[in-house]
Every structure is written in structure tokens, then in C-alpha cells.
Amino acid sequence: xxxxxxxxxxxxxxxxxxSTACSSLGVKDEAKPKxxxxxxxxxxxxxxVKLRIMWxxxxxxxxxxxxxLDLYTxxxxxxxxEPEYSGFDGYLDKLSTEAASKNAPDIIQMDAAWLADxxxxxxxxxxxxxxxxNDVDPKLLETGEYNGKLTAVPLGGNAWGMIYDKSALEKLxxxxxxxxxxxxxxxxxxxxxKSMLGKDQYPFKDGTADxxxxxxxxxxxxxxxxxxxxxxxxxxxxxxxEYANTFADxxxxxxxxxxxxxxxxxxxxxxxxxxIKGQLIFKGMHAAQVSAYxxxxxxxxxxxxxPKAEQPGGWLxxxxxxxxxxDSKYKExxxxxxxxxxNDPEATEIDxxxxxxxxxxxIVSVMKPKFNQGDQLTVEMIDMTAKSSQAFNPxxxxxxxxxxxxxxxxxxxxxxxxxxEQAYDELAKAAKKxxx
Amino acid sequence: MGDSMNRKxxxxxxxxxxxxxxxxxxxLFLNLWPMLMSFYYSLTDFSLLSPxxxxxxxxxxxxxxxxxxxxxxxxxxxxVLISVPLRLLFALMVAMLLNRDIRGISxxxxxxxxxxLIGGSVAVAVLWRNIFGINGFINxxxxxxxMHAKNWIGSPETALGTLITxxxxxxxxxxxxxxxxxxxxxxxxxxxxxxxxxxKFRQFIAVTLPMLSPVIFFNLIMGVIGSFQSFTxxxxxxxxxxxxxxxxxxxxxxxxxxxxxxxxxxxxxxWILLVIVxxxxxxxxxxxxxxxxxxxxxxxxx
Numbered sequence: 001x002x003x004x005x006x007x008x009x010x011x012x013x014x015x016x017x018x019s020t021a022c023s024s025l026g027v028k029d030e031a032k033p034k035x036x037x038x039x040x041x042x043x044x045x046x047x048x049v050k051l052r053i054m055w056x057x058x059x060x061x062x063x064x065x066x067x068x069l070d071l072y073t074x075x076x077x078x079x080x081x082e083p084e085y086s087g088f089d090g091y092l093d094k095l096s097t098e099a100a101s102k103n104a105p106d107i108i109q110m111d112a113a114w115l116a117d118x119x120x121x122x123x124x125x126x127x128x129x130x131x132x133x134n135d136v137d138p139k140l141l142e143t144g145e146y147n148g149k150l151t152a153v154p155l156g157g158n159a160w161g162m163i164y165d166k167s168a169l170e171k172l173x174x175x176x177x178x179x180x181x182x183x184x185x186x187x188x189x190x191x192x193x194k195s196m197l198g199k200d201q202y203p204f205k206d207g208t209a210d211x212x213x214x215x216x217x218x219x220x221x222x223x224x225x226x227x228x229x230x231x232x233x234x235x236x237x238x239x240x241x242e243y244a245n246t247f248a249d250x251x252x253x254x255x256x257x258x259x260x261x262x263x264x265x266x267x268x269x270x271x272x273x274x275x276i277k278g279q280l281i282f283k284g285m286h287a288a289q290v291s292a293y294x295x296x297x298x299x300x301x302x303x304x305x306x307p308k309a310e311q312p313g314g315w316l317x318x319x320x321x322x323x324x325x326x327d328s329k330y331k332e333x334x335x336x337x338x339x340x341x342x343n344d345p346e347a348t349e350i351d352x353x354x355x356x357x358x359x360x361x362x363i364v365s366v367m368k369p370k371f372n373q374g375d376q377l378t379v380e381m382i383d384m385t386a387k388s389s390q391a392f393n394p395x396x397x398x399x400x401x402x403x404x405x406x407x408x409x410x411x412x413x414x415x416x417x418x419x420x421e422q423a424y425d426e427l428a429k430a431a432k433k434x435x436x
Numbered sequence: 437m438g439d440s441m442n443r444k445x446x447x448x449x450x451x452x453x454x455x456x457x458x459x460x461x462x463x464l465f466l467n468l469w470p471m472l473m474s475f476y477y478s479l480t481d482f483s484l485l486s487p488x489x490x491x492x493x494x495x496x497x498x499x500x501x502x503x504x505x506x507x508x509x510x511x512x513x514x515x516v517l518i519s520v521p522l523r524l525l526f527a528l529m530v531a532m533l534l535n536r537d538i539r540g541i542s543x544x545x546x547x548x549x550x551x552x553l554i555g556g557s558v559a560v561a562v563l564w565r566n567i568f569g570i571n572g573f574i575n576x577x578x579x580x581x582x583m584h585a586k587n588w589i590g591s592p593e594t595a596l597g598t599l600i601t602x603x604x605x606x607x608x609x610x611x612x613x614x615x616x617x618x619x620x621x622x623x624x625x626x627x628x629x630x631x632x633x634x635x636k637f638r639q640f641i642a643v644t645l646p647m648l649s650p651v652i653f654f655n656l657i658m659g660v661i662g663s664f665q666s667f668t669x670x671x672x673x674x675x676x677x678x679x680x681x682x683x684x685x686x687x688x689x690x691x692x693x694x695x696x697x698x699x700x701x702x703x704x705x706x707w708i709l710l711v712i713v714x715x716x717x718x719x720x721x722x723x724x725x726x727x728x729x730x731x732x733x734x735x736x737x738x
Binding site: 092093096097099100121123259260261263264271272400401404408411412415417 | 484485486504569570571586587589590591592677678679680691694695696697
């Protein structure tokens with residue numbers, strides 16, 4: 001009986017332990033000398049090379065990327081690919097596990113939030129040379145640098161803004177949000193709309209547990225990021241109470257959905273996304289996802305910037321990045337591929353805006369006339385946000401675990417188990433563990 | 437002569453080891469080695485990506501102050517204490533229904549057992565998520581009775597309940613074992629009981645239950661051990677939410693290990709779970725002396 005348990009009980013740990021066991025038995029060392037020889041031989045471009053590449057995304061992005069890989073192989077017959085792709089859920093878990101067993105792909109799609117930790121461990125190789133980055137906005141490029149070296153090449157321009165159900169607003173006879181709209185506009189529009197909507201329809205979601213929306217709110221009040229880039233707890237108590245009480249009031253009046261209803265909302269899931277199902281008018285969203293909404297709800301998506309107060313609430317950022325694994329045997333080939341990926345007109349045309357607005361300004365000007373409705377909306381949201389925006393903060397290194405406690409505390413508030421004041425105290429207490 | 441005896445013994449032993457070597461090698465490398473490593477990791481700070489750093493009992497001390505640890509313990513105990521008895525009861529009832537002599541009974545047995553073949557899989561968990569979701573089947577039923585639509589897996593009060601029903605629904609393997617047990621109960625005991633004028637209910641209490649007690653005990657042990665490690669349903673259906681009301685121990689362990697990359701901490705959690713399950717099993721064995729009746733023992737205890 002006990003043996004049975006032992007076998008089952010540590011199944012989760014078994015894989016890792018075993019792979020670590022392998023590396024300590026010398027498998028890892030064997031790979032080292034190969035690195036140098038492969039690097040030099042790869043550069044003459046004739047030896048057959050198999051690049052492993054990993055990304056996350058929606059079906060549209062998968063289709064486009066696979067087509068690009070085919071095209072690249074057609075042009076460089078010696079290079080073939082082994083793609084690994086999935087949705088965002090579980091992507092980092094898988095990547096970390098592969099990295100732990102020294103088996104991470106050569107080319108990795110990375111998120112800004114992970115760069116600090118990965119760079120600190122020296123897992124990303126230097127991409128400063130070998131890739132043409134002259135047409136990339138230096139501000140975006142900077143976000144991929146670490147200690148003066150480029151370790152992550154941004155793949156697209158992105159913005160954090162709002163989308164809304166344009167046709168529903170038109171039907172209600174409500175004017176769409178204007179440039180430079182404020183939080184008062186936002187909340188009062190919500191109250192007005194709700195009275196015209198059906199029982200299961202809502203203007204927007206309860207923002208109590210939404211840490212991104214709260215960051216927007218606090219930034220717009222000129223109080224900075226709730227957690228600063230340097231890793232300081234910076235929730236402004238008065239701003240937080242104002243925000244939490246506003247939503248508590250909206251929740252009481254039934255203007256925002258009850259907690260259990262809004263927890264069922266899953267972005268871009270055709271059967272679960274409340275906006276696509278016509279149960280929600282506004283939603284915070286990345287510009288890079290707008291075209292996906294447009295394709296699921298054709299001709300009825302509008303875009304807006306995040307509401308402002310004394311200061312703007314939204315920000316511009318790179319969608320995400322390509323990095324090259326430090327252990328890769330084919331670094332030069334990987335760099336060549338990334339160069340082609342962001343600069344080649346044929347390649348970028350296939351990719352379209354599935355990775356946000358193309359990162360090369362040169363490419364954007366070539367592509368602009370060919371943009372479809374969804375692409376245009378993406379550009380529109382970025383332009384609206386670009387008028388006045390905040391500097392993006394990818395999150396302080398070492399604070400990844402705080403997110404769980406943060407959302408846990410805020411959910412307790414949303415379900416009415418604690419008061420906004422208690423939530424603030426708990427957040428401050430939880431943050432103590434992470435402040436250095 | 438003694439010499440050749442010795443040689444023979446030795447070659448016998450060698451042959452024995454050779455014969456069990458597939459199991460032995462599997463045990464050493466897939467069970468024992470990872471276990472020893474996980475024990476070592478439980479005493480280290482290990483992020484998977486950099487080499488482990490020795491920190492002694494620091495992990496266990498942090499766990500003692502970790503409110504998510506206590507929460508996951510509470511959730512897991514509630515889950516085990518409710519789902520295991522319910523599932524056994526359900527499995528036993530179905531087994532008794534299927535133990536009747538009616539036409540086409542083997543057909544019914546097959547049909548009822550069939551879902552169990554896919555019982556613990558991700559596919560069923562996904563199905564469960566849809567059934568209890570806000571647009572799910574349950575809410576369609578509820579609307580017939582004038583009840584308000586509710587997100588069963590999104591409410592802290594009901595989320596764990598949906599996982600418990602999923603666990604009860606996976607009664608198939610326990611049911612098969614019960615059915616086999618019921619077939620072993622000698623018919624003449626029932627005949628004797630009915631001659632003595634015992635009702636069906638009395639027969640169940642006085643004959644079926646004692647005769648079946650070793651099987652019940654077996655199912656109980658397996659059920660308790662399995663439920664303590666329950667992972668898939670919580671991972672797929674609710675992801676541990678809402679309000680961590682379904683964050684089971686194994687799920688918390690997984691999150692610590694693979695999402696937060698605290699593999700040392702996760703290893704420590706795994707060892708605590710081992711101790712808990714071992715204690716629970718030992719308690720079960722001790723208690724079994726008072727209610728499990730083995731036929732070959734002289735004198736009943738039932």
C-alpha cells in the first residue's frame with residue numbers, strides 16, 4: 001500500500017529529479033564542446049541545421065508562424081525547424097521545465113515580465129550583433145536590453161487600452177468614448193448604460209480584483225505604479241480606497257456583474273467571452289488582441305485609450321520578444337532567422353499583425369495600405385494611447401509570487417469577505433516578504 | 437559437497453535477481469532515486485534553473501507559516517472526508533443493483549462501467565467544467581425549476597462541491613471490486629437468514645456488510661490515498677479558485693514547483709503529504725481491527 005503511494009505521490013517530482021540526475025551523470029558536459037564547433041560550421045551556411053523554436057499565441061499566430069517557417073526553409077534548404085507552440089496557459093511552466101533539463105529551444109518567445117529573471121541567470125545570449133535593428137524604435141529596443149547587451153528582440157508594438165462593442169453602443173444611442181475621456185466619464189457612462197441593458201448584460205466588469213486596471217487608475221492619479229520597477233510597495237492608500245469603494249458601490253447597485261458571473265469570462269473564448277457573447281460593452285485589452293476580437297465579432301469592435309485623470313492611464317510596450325537560448329548550438333543561424341523574421345517584407349506580410357504592429361518602422365510603412373479592419377483597429381489603439389502614455393513597467397524581479405497573494409486578497413474583497421481597508425493592510429503585509 | 441551447495445544457492449540468488457531485475461531497475465531509478473533526490477531538495481533552495489542551495493529545515497519552517505499551505509490542507513481534508521465515503525456508498529449501491537439476476541445484466545454492467553474507462557481523464561474534467569459552468573447543463577435544468585443561473589465552479593461555496601461530485605461520479609473501479617466481493621458472499625447465508633425471517637435490510641446489515649468488509653476496507657484505503665493526491669480535476673475545472681476554495685494539496689505543490697519554481701519548497705510539501713497519507717493509512721489499518729471481518733478467522737467480530 002505504501003509502495004503504491006510512493007510511486008504515485010512523487011510522480012510530479014519524478015520527472016525533474018530524473019532529468020537532473022541525467023545531467024549530473026554527465027549528459028550536460030557532453031554537449032559543451034560541441035557548441036563551439038557547431039557555431040563555426042553553422043556560419044558557412046551549408047550544414048543542415050535544425051532550429052527549435054517555441055511561441056505562444058492564438059490559432060491565427062500559429063498558422064502565420066508555421067507558414068513563415070516553411071518559407072524560410074524553402075529559401076534556406078539547410079535550415080529546418082522543430083516548432084513548439086501552444087496557448088499562453090502553461091507556456092512558462094513548460095519552458096522552465098525544459099530549461100531546467102538544459103533542453104530549452106534555440107529560439108524562444110519571451111514576455112517582458114520574465115526577462116529580468118532569465119537575464120539574471122544568464123540564460124539568454126547576446127543578440128547585439130548580427131541582427132539589423134536600425135528600423136526599430138530605440139525606446140522599444142531598450143526594453144530588451146540587459147547590462148547594455150540586447151538579449152531580447154521585440155517583435156511588435158503594442159498598447160494597453162480598451163475595446164468596446166461599437167454596434168451595441170450605437171443601438172443604445174450612446175456616443176462612443178472621446179479622446180481624453182476620464183474615469184468619471186467611464187463610471188457615469190456605465191451607470192447610464194446599465195439602466196438600458198438587459199438583466200444579464202453589463203457595461204464593464206468589476207475591477208476590484210483586476211490589478212492591471214488598478215495600476216491604470218493609480219498611474220492616472222499621478223501616484224506611480226502600485227509596485228514599482230525597483231520592487232517597492234507603492235499602493236497609495238487613499239487612491240486604493242477610492243477605487244475599491246467605487247467598485248463596491250457599483251457592485252451593490254448591480255452595475256457590474258456578480259463575482260461568480262465575471263469569473264466565468266475568458267478572453268477570446270467564443271463561448272465564454274462575455275463581450276463576444278454580447279453581455280459586456282467594455283473590456284481592457286492589448287492592441288495586439290484587437291484583430292482577434294474583430295474576427296470573432298466582425299464590424300462591431302471599437303477601440304479607446306484607458307481613461308485618464310491628471311495623467312494618462314495606459315501605456316505602450318513591446319508585445320513580446322524573441323530570445324536565443326544561451327545553450328543553443330546554432331546561435332548564428334538563430335540570429336539570421338530573427339533578422340529575416342523582423343525585416344523581410346515577405347515574411348512580415350505573412351505575420352501581419354498577429355504579433356502586434358510590426359516592429360520595423362520600414363515594414364509598417366510598406367504594409368499600412370494593405371491593413372485589414374482588425375489591423376487598422378490595432379494601429380488606432382496604439383495611436384490613441386501614444387498621444388499620452390505612461391512608461392511600461394514589466395514588474396520587479398523576484399515579485400512573481402506576489403501576484404498570487406495580490407489577486408487572492410482582492411478576490412476576498414470582491415466576494416465581500418473583507419473590507420477595502422483590510423485589503424490594503426493585507427496587501428502591505430504580503431508585500432513585506434518581497435521588499436528588499 | 438557443501439561447496440557445490442553454496443554455488444547452487446548463489447547461482448539461484450543470481451537468477452532470482454535477474455528475474456526481478458526489470459522491476460528492480462525500475463524501482464531503483466524511477467522510485468528510489470527520485471525519492472532520495474526529492475528528500476535532498478526538500479532541504480535546499482532549488483529553482484530548477486540554478487543549482488540547489490543547502491538551507492536545512494528552512495523550507496519546513498516557511499511552510500509552517502504559509503497560510504496557503506493550511507488552506508490547501510483544509511480543502512484536501514474536506515474533499516477526502518466527503519468524497520471518499522460518498523463514492524464508496526454510491527459504488528456499493530450500484531454494485532448491488534448490478535448483482536441481480538435479470539435478463540441482460542452483463543449488458544447493463546458494461547454500459548454502467550463504460551464511463552469509468554475515461555473516468556480520471558482531462559477530457560472528463562473539461563466536460564465537467566462545461567456542465568457546471570454558467571451556460572452549462574445544470575443551469576439549464578435549474579431554470580426549469582425557476583432557479584437563478586449560477587456559476588457553480590466560480591462560487592466559493594459550490595466550487596469544491598462540483599469537484600466532489602466529479603469524484604463520486606468516478607465510482608467505476610470501486611464498483612467493480614464491490615461487485616466481485618458481492619459475488620463471493622455464499623448464497624446459503626442469505627437462505628439461512630431468510631429462513632430465520634430476516635428482512636432484506638437486516639440481511640444487508642447482518643450478512644452483506646460483514647462479508648464485504650475486507651473489500652470495503654480495501655476500497656477505503658485506495659480511495660483515501662488516491663483522494664489525498666487528487667490533482668487533475670482541480671487543475672482543469674477550477675484552477676484552484678475561486679478564493680482558493682479548491683486549491684488542493686497536490687495542486688498547490690505543483691504551482692510551487694512548476695509555476696513559482698520553488699522546487700525545494702515543493703519537495704518539502706511532497707514529504708509532508710507522504711507523512712499525512714502514511715498516518716491516515718496507519719489509522720485506517722488500526723481501526724480496521726474493529727470492523728473488518730475475515731472469513732477464515734474463527735469467531736465473528738461483525
